[in-house]
Amino acid sequence: MLKIIKIGGGIIDNPQELTQFLNAFSKIEGPKVLVHGGGKGASKMLQQLGIEPKMVDGRRITDQPTLDVVTGLYAGNLNKSIVANLQEFGTNAVGLSGADGNVIKGNKRPVKTIDYGFVGDITLDGINVDFLQLLIDNGYTPVLCAITHDGNSQLLNTNADTIASTVAEALAVKNEVQLNFCFDKIGVLRDVNDDSTLIPVINKELYQELKAEGVIFEGMIPKLDNAFRVIDNGVKEVTLVHANNINGDIKTILC
Numbered sequence: 001m002l003k004i005i006k007i008g009g010g011i012i013d014n015p016q017e018l019t020q021f022l023n024a025f026s027k028i029e030g031p032k033v034l035v036h037g038g039g040k041g042a043s044k045m046l047q048q049l050g051i052e053p054k055m056v057d058g059r060r061i062t063d064q065p066t067l068d069v070v071t072g073l074y075a076g077n078l079n080k081s082i083v084a085n086l087q088e089f090g091t092n093a094v095g096l097s098g099a100d101g102n103v104i105k106g107n108k109r110p111v112k113t114i115d116y117g118f119v120g121d122i123t124l125d126g127i128n129v130d131f132l133q134l135l136i137d138n139g140y141t142p143v144l145c146a147i148t149h150d151g152n153s154q155l156l157n158t159n160a161d162t163i164a165s166t167v168a169e170a171l172a173v174k175n176e177v178q179l180n181f182c183f184d185k186i187g188v189l190r191d192v193n194d195d196s197t198l199i200p201v202i203n204k205e206l207y208q209e210l211k212a213e214g215v216i217f218e219g220m221i222p223k224l225d226n227a228f229r230v231i232d233n234g235v236k237e238v239t240l241v242h243a244n245n246i247n248g249d250i251k252t253i254l255c
């Protein structure tokens with residue numbers, strides 16, 4: 001089973017939790033791909049630089065100064081620190097933006113009612129499956145960040161949950177794939193502040209109900225939208241789990 005694991009910005013922003021996660025990740029046997037976000041740290045950094053972060057429907061409005069900052073953070077400091085950490089733990093990781101090896105080509109999101117700026121939308125045909133497969137088959141662990149490119153020198157900021165889902169879907173054509181979203185909660189909760197309300201199994205009908213009730217909100221909506229799409233498209237298993245429990249039983253499984 002090929003595991004695609006996504007780690008979110010809530011954990012990445014906490015160095016201790018990130019190191020603990022990467023240590024556990026490095027112990028996972030078999031082929032694997034890591035996709036990382038970093039949105040929380042990016043918002044903090046933008047604020048420190050006097051640039052007000054703007055999010056609409058879970059996506060960052062990305063003007064040129066914002067693109068410069070997030071590229072430096074996601075494809076630079078974060079990606080390289082994660083790779084160096086994984087090397088320490090014995091995982092031969094290869095850190096990539098979408099431009100490296102043309103691994104993810106996207107398209108700038110068209111302006112409709114909202115101009116998202118340099119935000120990339122991606123589809124299956126933009127994923128360089130052969131290159132990812134080459135790395136995986138030779139024992140390397142790709143570590144993908146949230147920066148893609150359009151093939152015409154333009155870098156684009158792309159939601160990391162979308163990257164994880166689309167890469168999982170693309171690799172599922174030739175592999176048995178499991179997709180794990182690791183974040184700062186133990187799974188999908190009925191009360192976001194109460195771990196005893198974990199929903200162990202969720203289907204589309206329940207998701208729609210909980211979304212309408214406001215039980216599922218903010219970043220969880222695009223995460224689950226992506227997750228339900230891939231389960232319809234060949235990915236064998238999708239789970240949401242706390243980053244400090246990637247090998248444990250406490251989680252939400254999608255069906």
Ligand SMILES: Nc1ncnc2c1ncn2[C@@H]1O[C@H](COP(=O)(O)OP(=O)(O)O)[C@@H](O)[C@H]1O
Pocket residue numbers: 007008009010011037038039182183184185187188189190191192215216217218219220223
């Ligand atoms: N029903 C829910 N159960 C768990 N988390 C939820 C729920 N609804 C909304 N959330 C929020 O979604 C967040 C995770 O999504 P997101 O912010 O995109 O995380 P990350 O970038 O770390 O992957 C949680 O930290 C939580 O605040």
Ligand SMILES: CC(=O)N[C@@H](CCC(=O)OP(=O)(O)O)C(=O)O
Pocket residue numbers: 007008009010036037038039040042058059060070119120146157158159160161
């Ligand atoms: C276009 C867009 O929204 N890009 C995201 C990419 C990072 C991300 O997805 O980080 P998390 O997984 O930590 O949320 C952003 O800049 O916030």
